[in-house]
Amino acid sequence: xxxxxxxxxxxxxxxxxxxxxxxxxxxxxxxxxxxxxxxxxxxxxxxxxxxxxxxxxxxxxxxxxxxxxxxxxxxxxxxxxxxxxxxxxxxxxxxxxxxxxxxxxxxxxxxxxxxxxxxxxxxxxxxxxxxxxxxxxxxxxxxxxxxxxxxxxxxxxxxxxxxxxxxxxxxxxxxxxxxxxxxxxxxxxxxxxxxxxxxxxxxxxxxxxxxxxxxxxxxxxxxxxxxxxxxxxxxxxxxxxxxxxxxxxxxxxxxxxxxxxxxxxxxxxxxxxxxxxxxxxxxxxxxxxxxxxxxxxxxxxxxxxxxxxxxxxxxxxxxxxxxxxxxxxxxxxxxxxxxxxxxxxxxxxxxxxxxxxxxxxxxxxxxxxxxxxxxxxxxxxxxxxxxxxxxxxxxxxxxxxxxxxxxxxxxxxxxxxxxxxxxxxxxxxxxxxxxxxxxxxxxxxxxxxxxxxxxxxxxxxxxxxxxxxxxxxxxxxxxxxxxxxxxxxxxxxxxxxxxxxxxxxxxxxxxxxxxxxxxxxxxxxxxxxxxxxxxxxxxxxxxxxxxxxxxxxxxxxxxxxxxxxxxxxxxxxxxxxxxxxxxxxxxxxxxxxxxxxxxxxxxxxxxxxxxxxxxxxxxxxxxxxxxxxxxxxxxxxxxxxxxxxxxxxxxxxxxxxxxxxxxxxxxxxxxxxxxxxxxxxxxxxxxxxxxxxxxxxxxxxxxxxxxxxxxxxxxxxxxxxxxxxxxxxxxxxxxxxxxxxxxxxxxxxxxxxxxxxxxxxxxxxxxxxxxxxxxxxxxxxxxxxxxxxxxxxxxxxxxxxxxxxxxxxxxxxxxxxxxxxxxxxxxxxxxxxxxxxxxxxxxxxxxxxxxxxxxxxxxxxxxxxxxxxxxxxxxxxxxxxxx
Numbered sequence: 108x109x110x111x112x113x114x115x116x117x118x119x120x121x122x123x124x125x126x127x128x129x130x131x132x133x134x135x136x137x138x139x140x141x142x143x144x145x146x147x148x149x150x151x152x153x154x155x156x157x158x159x160x161x162x163x164x165x166x167x168x169x170x171x172x173x174x175x176x177x178x179x180x181x182x183x184x185x186x187x188x189x190x191x192x193x194x195x196x197x198x199x200x201x202x203x204x205x206x207x208x209x210x211x212x213x214x215x216x217x218x219x220x221x222x223x224x225x226x227x228x229x230x231x232x233x234x235x236x237x238x239x240x241x242x243x244x245x246x247x248x249x250x251x252x253x254x255x256x257x258x259x260x261x262x263x264x265x266x267x268x269x270x271x272x273x274x275x276x277x278x279x280x281x282x283x284x285x286x287x288x289x290x291x292x293x294x295x296x297x298x299x300x301x302x303x304x305x306x307x308x309x310x311x312x313x314x315x316x317x318x319x320x321x322x323x324x325x326x327x328x329x330x331x332x333x334x335x336x337x338x339x340x341x342x343x344x345x346x347x348x349x350x351x352x353x354x355x356x357x358x359x360x361x362x363x364x365x366x367x368x369x370x371x372x373x374x375x376x377x378x379x380x381x382x383x384x385x386x387x388x389x390x391x392x393x394x395x396x397x398x399x400x401x402x403x404x405x406x407x408x409x410x411x412x413x414x415x416x417x418x419x420x421x422x423x424x425x426x427x428x429x430x431x432x433x434x435x436x437x438x439x440x441x442x443x444x445x446x447x448x449x450x451x452x453x454x455x456x457x458x459x460x461x462x463x464x465x466x467x468x469x470x471x472x473x474x475x476x477x478x479x480x481x482x483x484x485x486x487x488x489x490x491x492x493x494x495x496x497x498x499x500x501x502x503x504x505x506x507x508x509x510x511x512x513x514x515x516x517x518x519x520x521x522x523x524x525x526x527x528x529x530x531x532x533x534x535x536x537x538x539x540x541x542x543x544x545x546x547x548x549x550x551x552x553x554x555x556x557x558x559x560x561x562x563x564x565x566x567x568x569x570x571x572x573x574x575x576x577x578x579x580x581x582x583x584x585x586x587x588x589x590x591x592x593x594x595x596x597x598x599x600x601x602x603x604x605x606x607x608x609x610x611x612x613x614x615x616x617x618x619x620x621x622x623x624x625x626x627x628x629x630x631x632x633x634x635x636x637x638x639x640x641x642x643x644x645x646x647x648x649x650x651x652x653x654x655x656x657x658x659x660x661x662x663x664x665x666x667x668x669x670x671x672x673x674x675x676x677x678x679x680x681x682x683x684x685x686x687x688x689x690x691x692x693x694x695x696x697x698x699x700x701x702x703x704x705x706x707x708x709x710x711x712x713x714x715x716x717x718x719x720x721x722x723x724x725x726x727x728x729x730x731x732x733x734x735x736x737x738x739x740x741x742x743x744x745x746x747x748x749x750x751x752x753x754x755x756x757x758x759x760x761x762x763x764x765x766x767x768x769x770x771x772x773x774x775x776x777x778x779x780x781x782x783x784x785x786x787x788x789x790x791x792x793x794x795x796x797x798x799x800x801x802x803x804x805x806x807x808x809x810x811x812x813x814x815x816x817x818x819x820x821x822x823x824x825x826x827x828x829x830x831x832x833x834x835x836x837x838x839x840x841x842x843x844x845x846x847x848x849x850x851x852x853x854x855x856x857x858x859x860x861x862x863x864x865x866x867x868x869x870x871x872x873x874x875x876x877x878x879x880x881x882x883x884x885x886x887x888x889x890x891x892x893x894x895x896x897x898x899x900x901x902x903x904x905x906x907x908x909x910x911x912x913x914x915x916x917x918x919x920x921x922x923x924x925x926x927x928x929x930x931x932x933x934x935x936x937x938x939x940x941x942x943x944x945x946x947x948x949x950x951x952x953x954x955x956x957x958x959x960x961x962x963x964x965x966x967x968x969x970x971x972x973x974x975x976x977x978x979x980x981x982x983x984x985x986x987x988x989x990x
Contacts, residue, residue, distance in 0.1 A: 109913045112226045113292070113300045116203035117237055117282060119178035120149045122244060123201070125170070125192050126184035127153030127161040134207050135183035137246040138234065139164070142181075145250060146241035152177060169195070176200035181234065181244050186210035189230075190219040197223025205244055206230045206287070213290050220291070228292050233263035233285035239306055245285065254279020255308035256387060259297050261286045261315045262341065269313075269380060278384060281307040295322035299912040302330035309387045312338035313380075320702045324372060324814045325884040326912065331373035331556055332877075335390045335549065338376055339383050340365065353780040353801065354716060355696030355708040363724040364700035368814055371726045373556025375549040382541070385533075389542040390549060392531040394507040398476035399547045400427035401540070402469045403450035405481035406457045406488060410513055411450035414479060414536035423544035426450075433472045440464045456487040459496030466497060470506035477507040477543060481536050484517040494521035498528045507546075511539040551736070557880045558733050558841065570600035571774050578777050581802040587779070588635035591680045594798040598783070601767045605795045608682035614660040618653045620681040627651045627684040631797070632663050633677040641714055643670045649684055656681075685794060689753050690787035691746055694722065695764055697772055697781035703814045705772055707765055711743040712785040727769040728817035734762035734769075747788070754790035761788050764795075773817050777802040816883040822943065826891070828930040834903060836939050839888040844879045846892070846902040851875075855925045861960040862922050885910055889939050891932055903927050906936035910949055917944050919954040921963065928962070937970045945989050956983045 122142060128135030135155075139162045142151050153161035156168050167173050170192065176199045182189055186208035196204060197220055206216065206229030213230065220227055228235060234245025238253035249270045258280055260266050266285045273280070281304065284297055294312060301307045310330055317323050330336050369376045377386050401424055405411035418426055426449060429437075434447040440461065442454060451469070453461055462480065469478045480497050484490050490512055501508045510525050510532040512518035525532035533539040577597050581589045589597065595605040609624065610633060611617035621628045632645035640646050644666045647659035660679055667674050694712030699705050707729065710722025725737035738744050738761060749755040764786065772778055780801040787794040805811065823837040839847070851859070881888055888907040895901040904923040910916070919940065923933045944952055954972065956963045958981050968974075972985035 110296060110299045110911070111913055111915075112202040112224055113296065115178040115201075116205075116226060116228060116235060116292070117300065117304075118240065119203070119242065121152070121175060121177045121179070122147065122149065122242075123152040123154055123170070123173060123177035123180045123196075124161075125154045125180055125182045125196075127155050127158070127166060128183070129158070129161055133183070134246045136162070137248075138181050138183055138207075138244065141234075141243040141245055141247065141250065145236075145238075145243035147243070148241065150175070150177075170199060171195060173199070178202065179244060180204040182206050182208065182229075183246075184208065186212070186230070190215040193219040193225060193227075197225040201225060204228070205232050205234050206290075207232060207234070207246065209287070213288070217290060226292055227290055228284070229287040230290055231263065232287035233266045235285070236280065236283040238280060238283075245283075249274055251283050252277065252279035253281075255281055255306065256311060256384075257282040257284070257297075257301050257304075257307045257309070258311045258313070259284045259286060259294060259301075260313035261289065262313060263287065265313050265341075265380075272380065273384070289318060293318065293322070295319070295326035295912075298326040298330040298336070302326075302333045307334065308391065309335040309337065311383055311387060312336070313341065313383075314338055315341045317702060320368075320704070320809050320814060321812065324368060324703075325882070327369075327372035327374055328556060328815075328882050329885050329912075331553070332882075335387060336372070336374040337383055337386050337390075338369065338374060339379060340376065353696070353698070353799065354694065354782045354784055355698040356780055358694070358696075358708045358710065358716075358720075358722045359698035359700060359706050359724050361700060361702065363722075364703045364706050364726075367706060367724045367726050368703045370548075370552045371555055371815055373553050375545060375552060377545065382545075385538065385542060386545040386549075389509075389531050389545055392529055393509065393542070393546055394505070396476045396507045396546060396550060399424040399551075400474060400476045401425070401543050402427040402429065402472070402475045402478045403481065403536075404453065404462070404465060404469060404478055405450055405483075405536075406453045406455055406485075406493075407481070407483045408450075408452050410481045410483050410511075410536050411452065414481060414511070414540050415450055417537040417540035418544075424540075424547040427472075427475045429472065430474050433468060433474065436468045437465055440468070450481075455485050457493070458488065459492040462493045463496040463500045466500045466506075466508070467504050470500070470504045470508075477509065477546070479509045479511065479536070479539050479543065481539070482510075482512045482518070482521070484512075484514050490514075490518045490521040491524065494524045498524060498530060501530060502528075509533070509539050509543060511536045555733060555736065557876055558730060570602075570771075573597075573600040574771065574775050578775050578802050581800070582777065582804060586635065587777075587802040589800045589802065590635075590677065591631075591633065591798060594781075594800040595795065597771065597800060598767075598795055598798055601771045603764055603767050603783075603795055604793055605798065606682050606685055608680045610678060611681055612678035614657055614664070614679075617660045617679045617681055618656050620679075621650065621653065621656045624681060624683045628656065629682050629684055630656060630659050630663070631680045631682075632667060633680050634667070634674050635677065637667075637671060637674055643667055682796075685787065685796065687787050687789050687791070687794070689756075689789040690794075691743065691756055691789070692785040693743065693761065693788055694782070694784040695768060695786050696783060697768060697778055699779050699810050701810060704809055704812045705776075707737065707768055707772075709737050709765060710741050711746075712783075716784065725765070726814050727772055728813065728815065729766050729769040731759070731762050731766060734765040737765060738762060756788040757790060757792050760792040761786075764793055773813075775802075776805050776811060779803045779811075819883055822889075824939075826935050828932060828935075830930060832893070834891045834893045834932075834935075836889055836891055836935065838883065839879055839881060839890050839905065841876075841880045843890060843892075843900075843902060844875055846900055847879050847890075847905070848875055850902040850905070850922070850924055853924055853926065854922070858922075858925050861957050861963070862920065885912075887940070887943055889936060889943070891936060904932045904936055906940045908940055908944060908952065910944070910947075914948055915950045917949050917952045919952050921966075933963075933966050934969070937966060941970065941987065941989075949989055951989055952987045954985045956985065957981060958983050 126135045153166040158166045189211035203226045209231035236251045238251045512521045609620040611620045627649045630647045650656045692713035696708045707725045721742045723740040747756040782799045783795045886909045890905045891903040906921045908917040967985045972987045975984040977984040
């Protein structure tokens with residue numbers, strides 16, 4: 108992952124075309140034509156051994172004869188000569204190249220480019236377009252209009268189709284990038300570059316496959332914090348999973364893991380290119396919503412019902428249930444005989460005044476988060492008048508308003524008014540509802556992006572010692588499978604309630620175990636290599652006597668010998684029967700995705716789990732809000748509500764199970780699979796009846812690494828100030844937001860001005876959230892914390908670095924509370940961050956300091972920073988080389 112030299116690809120001052128040609132329809136001819144037609148201002152230099160000129164431009168016989176090193180080279184030559192061409196280009200100083208040939212030798216190509224830090228786009232790339240600077244270094248049949256949206260695609264054919272589709276619709280691009288085989292430059296590199304490009308409003312991705320997850324996730328999360336990231340994934344992953352030894356491994360399909368990763372990255376996945384561009388326009392125009400409840404206002408019942416029918420899965424939003432007060436206010440505005448309902452039917456004769464008055468009522472209704480206004484043209488209404496009334500009302504009272512004026516010629520002027528007013532509008536109610544769902548999902552994903560779960564849930568620190576003993580014992584067993592008592596002991600150590608069980612090696616032992624536990628009992632075959640014991644009658648329930656236990660145990664042994672000969676039988680597990688008549692049967696577990704690493708699985712459990720297939724996947728680490736989101740994405744979540752005489756299940760207890768599984772996984776990365784099935788859940792909480800866990804020695808691969816780094820508790824350390832008082836230096840957490848706000852509030856205006864390079868009147872909630880909710884993959888903030896006089900934690904100071912994707916340089920900022928100066932805190936924080944950046948291999952730390960901030964300048968010089976030349980006399984630039 109690197110943005111090194113990408114500026115030469117996206118902002119070149121000169122371009123060479125290797126293999127330029129006048130032969131019609133050849134790549135060399137099309138690239139030359141596009142470069143010349145695009146209006147690129149720099150030199151365009153064709154290279155061909157036999158042509159004196161190409162497309163009327165003086166040609167050069169080889170790379171060495173070029174009059175200057177080109178910033179960018181487009182290689183239209185045959186694949187066999189590409190490595191040699193790259194070697195020549197790198198030697199003369201070229202730093203970026205587009206490789207058109209799909210048959211070039213990948214290893215030879217990269218070996219030729221690497222010594223010169225020559226970045227490669229391709230193999231098999233269509234090229235790159237940057238319309239703003241007139242760069243069309245592609246062999247596309249059509250050029251791109253300038254715009255504010257960047258599209259990055261692995262498919263060259265898709266690139267051509269999108270350009271053909273977008274131009275007549277007036278859709279423009281800031282960048283248009285065809286990755287080809289992504290041998291060097293990949294999605295992560297381009298996202299990192301575009302995330303900080305002020306000409307790009309949104310990043311659109313067309314993904315066929317992802318080669319390196321760690322780079323992708325870090326780049327996607329960083330980019331999504333700055334601007335919308337939307338994507339289409341071609342084809343998805345075939346659902347060919349079969350149930351194996353562990354249920355969770357079968358349920359955690361790669362497609363589910365991909366969707367979980369995109370949600371956690373704060374991006375939005377849509378189904379096709381039409382939706383992709385529709386969604387980015389929606390996110391650009393639509394006003395923020397406080398929730399997911401949509402009210403529909405229409406002048407016709409049919410179009411409104413079309414919109415309501417489109418809503419579908421409540422996970423992507425729901426129709427608002429209007430309160431009695433809202434319906435009463437609406438009734439006062441409607442003709443006599445109006446029927447109160449949702450959608451709200453204005454009647455075919457509705458004029459602009461009725462639209463305005465009813466829309467205001469819905470905007471002010473507490474139970475409504477967004478309003479879709481639908482209009483079908485007829486002889487009794489004026490679509491333009493109605494549209495203007497909606498625009499005026501929204502401007503005056505605010506609210507998240509979407510519109511759908513159905514039709515073509517009659518409503519075209521109204522749609523133009525909406526576009527000019529910046530209100531999202533759609534030609535059908537169905538598209539409008541899909542746009543609303545995009546907003547809901549995107550906003551929820553953005554909320555997920557800002558969640559930084561702790562590594563540990565309160566009260567589980569003592570579990571580590573117990574867990575380590577169990578894991579080490581499991582690593583010595585065949586296949587790493589824990590026996591059921593050990594698996595339950597592990598869960599219990601992390602606070603997950605379990606139904607105790609005893610392991611009995613023989614039939615006689617099973618009878619003794621039953622007598623010890625008390626009747627009635629459940630008896631289950633203990634055989635680690637047999638996943639579904641029900642299939643062979645390996646489970647017996649409600650056994651009330653010793654004789655019943657003996658007969659059941661002997662019957663189980665006979666059946667396993669007949670139906671599964673060769674099964675390694677370890678004996679039986681015996682547990683007391685559980686009577687919880689209101690319990691729902693759930694499944695929770697852990698699996699490892701080949702690309703995105705450890706994942707958590709949740710859904711409906713029991714014997715029919717493989718038939719029902721109601722489950723979802725989440726990425727660890729989880730906190731309670733994230734865990735509740737995982738639960739909400741399943742159908743069984745609706746069954747957790749109260750129905751009739753059956754009380755609602757305790758959702759917080761269920762969510763806590765997922766959080767505790769997450770903590771267990773953070774502490775014990777050797778865990779590769781875990782099943783809890785069934786997990787009983789009712790009004791009294793949860794209970795794990797059956798548990799299986801598999802462990803394996805740790806490996807440094809994507810399969811075992813978390814996609815989202817947990818809170819790095821190992822970086823916490825004690826420190827002592829000059830006055831002898833103790834503080835803790837530790838990474839910042841989201842829950843530090845109140846203390847961080849207090850820190851800012853206790854700074855003098857002068858100190859804030861020196862830190863933020865200007866007067867700071869107010870730091871808003873979302874800005875404070877951004878300071879405390881960080882991605883540990885790319886940035887770090889250490890705070891000095893201690894308990895205040897009121898017993899609450901207080902933040903005394905903070906040091907922060909943001910590291911570039913190449914890990915070459917980190918930008919530094921320090922803030923010490925105004926009343927804590929002279930305590931040695933600033934030096935402690937600087938020492939802490941320098942040690943941290945050294946440990947991650949960063950090359951250098953840079954700081955910009957206001958020249959009048961003499962105390963900070965002295966501190967930087969004391970810590971080894973050296974002054975650098977600055978173009979601004981009011982700013983001191985300092986750098987600390989770490990190598």
